[in-house]
Amino acid sequence: MFSWLGTDDRRRKDPEVFQTVSDGLKKLYKSKLLPLEEHYKFHEFHSPALEEADFENKPMVLLVGQYSTGKTTFIRYLLEQDFPGMRIGPEPTTDSFIAVMQGDVEGIVPGNALVVDPKKPFRKLNAFGNAFLNRFVCAQLPNPVLESISVIDTPGILSGEKQRISRGYDFAAVLEWFAERVDRIILLFDAHKLDISDEFSEVIKALKNHEDKMRVVLNKADQIETQQLMRVYGALMWSLGKIVNTPEVIRVYIGSFWSHPLLIPDNRKLFEAEEQDLFRDIQSLPRNAALRKLNDLIKRARLAKVHAYIISSLKKEMPSVFGKDNKKKELVNNLGEIYARIEREHQISPGDFPNLRKMQDQLQAQDFSKFQPLKSKLLETVEDMLANDIAQLMVLVRQEESQRPTQMVKGGAFEGTLHGPFGHGYGEGAGEGIDDAEWVVARDKPMYDEIFYTLSPVDGKITGANAKKEMVRSKLPNTVLGKIWKLADIDKDGMLDDEEFALANHLIKVKLEGHELPNELPSHLLPPSKRKITE
Numbered sequence: 001m002f003s004w005l006g007t008d009d010r011r012r013k014d015p016e017v018f019q020t021v022s023d024g025l026k027k028l029y030k031s032k033l034l035p036l037e038e039h040y041k042f043h044e045f046h047s048p049a050l051e052e053a054d055f056e057n058k059p060m061v062l063l064v065g066q067y068s069t070g071k072t073t074f075i076r077y078l079l080e081q082d083f084p085g086m087r088i089g090p091e092p093t094t095d096s097f098i099a100v101m102q103g104d105v106e107g108i109v110p111g112n113a114l115v116v117d118p119k120k121p122f123r124k125l126n127a128f129g130n131a132f133l134n135r136f137v138c139a140q141l142p143n144p145v146l147e148s149i150s151v152i153d154t155p156g157i158l159s160g161e162k163q164r165i166s167r168g169y170d171f172a173a174v175l176e177w178f179a180e181r182v183d184r185i186i187l188l189f190d191a192h193k194l195d196i197s198d199e200f201s202e203v204i205k206a207l208k209n210h211e212d213k214m215r216v217v218l219n220k221a222d223q224i225e226t227q228q229l230m231r232v233y234g235a236l237m238w239s240l241g242k243i244v245n246t247p248e249v250i251r252v253y254i255g256s257f258w259s260h261p262l263l264i265p266d267n268r269k270l271f272e273a274e275e276q277d278l279f280r281d282i283q284s285l286p287r288n289a290a291l292r293k294l295n296d297l298i299k300r301a302r303l304a305k306v307h308a309y310i311i312s313s314l315k316k317e318m319p320s321v322f323g324k325d326n327k328k329k330e331l332v333n334n335l336g337e338i339y340a341r342i343e344r345e346h347q348i349s350p351g352d353f354p355n356l357r358k359m360q361d362q363l364q365a366q367d368f369s370k371f372q373p374l375k376s377k378l379l380e381t382v383e384d385m386l387a388n389d390i391a392q393l394m395v396l397v398r399q400e401e402s403q404r405p406t407q408m409v410k411g412g413a414f415e416g417t418l419h420g421p422f423g424h425g426y427g428e429g430a431g432e433g434i435d436d437a438e439w440v441v442a443r444d445k446p447m448y449d450e451i452f453y454t455l456s457p458v459d460g461k462i463t464g465a466n467a468k469k470e471m472v473r474s475k476l477p478n479t480v481l482g483k484i485w486k487l488a489d490i491d492k493d494g495m496l497d498d499e500e501f502a503l504a505n506h507l508i509k510v511k512l513e514g515h516e517l518p519n520e521l522p523s524h525l526l527p528p529s530k531r532k533i534t535e
Contacts, residue, residue, distance in 0.1 A: 021290040021400055022055045024393050025297055029055075032385040033297070036378045037304050040311045040371075045362050046303060046354065047180055048124035054181060055293060057121040058102075059285035060150045062178050064207075065188035066200055067156025070219040074188065074257045075100055075151050078282075080412045084108045084139040096135045097174070098153040103140025111136030121181060128177075131168035144411025148286045152178055157200045172206040179210045183285045183292050187216045191224050191232050196239050204243050209299070211244060215251050215281065221271065222256035222263050229254070229267065253278040279414055286407040290397050298390060301382055302352050309342045310335075310359070312374035324369065332363050429515025430507070434524045441499075441506045441525065448502040461495040467504070474508045480517070484508060487521045490530045499527035 029050055036042070043049055063071040072088050083100050085108050099114075099122070109117075111133035115126040125136065135155070154175065179185055185207060196204075207214065218236060221229055233254065240250055255271040255278070256262060262271070285292075314331055318324060331338070339353050408414075433440025441448075455466040464485070471481050488504035489496060496504060503525060511517055523531075 021294065021393060021396050024389075024396060025293055026052060026055045028385055028389050028393075029297060032381045032389070033301050033304060036308055036382050039375060039378055040304075040308045041366075042304050042307050044366075045307060045359070047177070047300070048127065050300075051118070051121070051123055053119060053121040053123070058148065058150050059183040059289045059292070060099075060152055060178075060181065061184045061186060061282065061285070062152045062154070062175075062182040063186050063188060064154055064175065064203065065157065066190070066193065066197060069156070069188040069190040069193070070257060071156070071188050072153055074186075074217070074219070075153055077257045077259060078151070078413050079143050079145050080259075081141070081143060083141050083143075085137055086139070095155050096137055097132075097155065097178075099136075099138045100146065100151045100153060101138055101140055102143065102146035102150070104142060106141045107139075109138040109140065114138050125174075125177065128169050128174055132174060135167075135169075145409060145414065147411070148407070148409040149183075149282070152182065157197065157203060172203050175203055176206045179207045179213070180296065183213065183289060184282065185210060185214045187214060189216065189218050189236060191218055191221045191229065194232055194235055194239070196243065201243050208244075211250070214244075215253065215278070216240065217257065217278070218252055218254045219257055221254045221267070222265070225264060226266050251281075283409040283414060286409065287401065290400060294390065294393055294397060298386065301386055303354065305379060305382055306342070306348060306352050307354065308374070308379060309346060309348070310338065310354075311371045313338050313342060314363075314368055315371040315373050318368050318371075328363075328368050331368070332360050335360050335363070429510050429513065430518045430522060430525065432510075434522070436524070439524075439528055441502050441527070444506065444509075445498075445502045448505045449498055451505075452498050452501045457498075461493075461497050462501065464494055464496075467496050467501065471504065471508065474512060476508065476511060480511060481508075483517055484511070487517070490521070490526065499529060503527060 034049060037049065063074060065071050072086055076082060076086065076088070079100075083098075084106050085096070085098055099120075111125070112130075114120055114122045114136065115133065116123070120138070122136075122138075126133065155171075157171075187204070216236070218233065221232075224232065233252070236252065237249065240252075244250060253274045254267075255274045257275070262268060317327065317331055319327055336356055339350075339356065342348060343350060343353070451470060452462065455462045455470060467485070468481075471484070474481070476484075484504055484507045487507060488500045490500060490503075506525070507517060
């Protein structure tokens with residue numbers, strides 16, 4: 001059991017005792033942040049109250065994209081099996097939000113049943129009404145991938161009036177609700193249909209505060225030639241730069257995420273490397289889940305603080321009897337000035353404030369006379385939580401990570417390339433010749449021997465100084481050459497014989513071809529005469 005004791009007796013009478021990070025987050029939220037949210041109607045403006053399932057649920061991955069970009073196929077590719085309710089086609093086939101989750105038996109749970117299940121983190125979605133709940137299901141099935149993560153499939157984003165009218169619910173608001181709670185948001189683009197519609201642009205902007213969770217997949221990249229792919233990639237980055245207003249570039253993964261043969265295999269190695277990078281990112285989610293929930297709680301607390309200052313400022317400005325309506329209109333119109341004043345008075349970053357236009361729209365329907373004045377004690381409690389309790393929870397996160405075995409997503413497509421000859425980079429670079437009976441360096445050894453005997457060997461060995469004269473001709477940095485020396489000097493005598501010198505030159509060649517050097521010398525690279533030394 002992990003625990004910490006308060007050092008400031010005035011701050012707390014009893015010590016806080018937390019068994020796990022999620023237990024600590026739940027207690028802090030209910031005792032310190034929730035009272036502030038309720039007092040200033042935070043849930044009517046921003047996000048519903050968090051429940052136990054929000055702290056306990058597995059990491060979730062949200063897939064977003066225009067229709068026919070391969071969202072459902074991507075899930076099928078990860079799971080390596082069909083899931084209930086799955087439909088794939090070139091037309092807009094997925095017309096529902098589908099939460100693909102682990103279950104003992106295959107089946108579909110409809111939305112209205114999902115939002116009353118306390119074990120699922122979807123109870124607050126009932127606020128979006130039947131129009132949405134009739135388009136929301138949970139597909140349950142036994143699958144090793146789903147033991148670690150859940151995946152949310154979304155309807156393809158349409159264009160024009162179809163998107164705005166025919167849904168029957170606020171599509172962008174639903175996506176924003178999910179974005180607050182998921183661990184990763186994957187935006188899928190089709191290499192053939194790169195145009196970002198106005199509706200997709202609005203959706204991406206709705207995810208504005210969650211750029212740290214966003215990744216981009218340029219799918220179906222095997223259908224275009226290398227030169228076209230380069231242009232498509234550049235066009236995508238340009239389009240995203242206009243919509244996502246951050247100085248950092250969102251990570252874009254290029255590939256073809258389905259189990260069919262590549263149509264144009266020219267970029268096979270690129271696709272394999274990109275797929276492995278994306279898989280590593282997804283596999284890390286369970287390990288970082290506690291940290292993500294902690295980060296989201298901090299963001300929520302900062303927004304709740306700012307919201308409290310805004311609401312209390314509006315309350316303070318309202319007249320007690322006459323002219324309330326006119327004053328309300330004036331305050332809403334001048335909300336930007338109120339933001340600026342709060343920013344100055346309380347030293348709050350502009351990035352912590354809610355969207356001005358959206359806040360003005362929401363305030364139109366509110367009764368300002370029911371707003372509460374500033375209650376310092378509630379704000380001090382949240383400040384105390386951010387300054388002290390959160391710091392202690394960070395320590396607890398690290399302790400949990402060190403005491404648990406490495407948590408990774410396993411099964412499905414994640415297992416396919418872990419072992420055997422189809423692993424990424426198998427038989428390449430330092431792995432070349434791994435399955436050969438003959439020592440792979442022997443192929444070029446006669447060429448290396450010619451150089452070796454020009455370096456004045458004594459008793460069959462050359463000194464480090466003489467070896468250095470030849471090795472620096474590669475123009476590799478000394479740090480890299482130093483690593484190669486350590487790998488090649490197998491008997492650690494500070495000199496190289498002909499086999500060790502050949503090995504050093506082989507490793508230089510590996511590095512010059514763009515491959516990484518191993519941290520330890522693989523057994524197949526050991527010179528035949530040295531294999532007994534290492535046994």
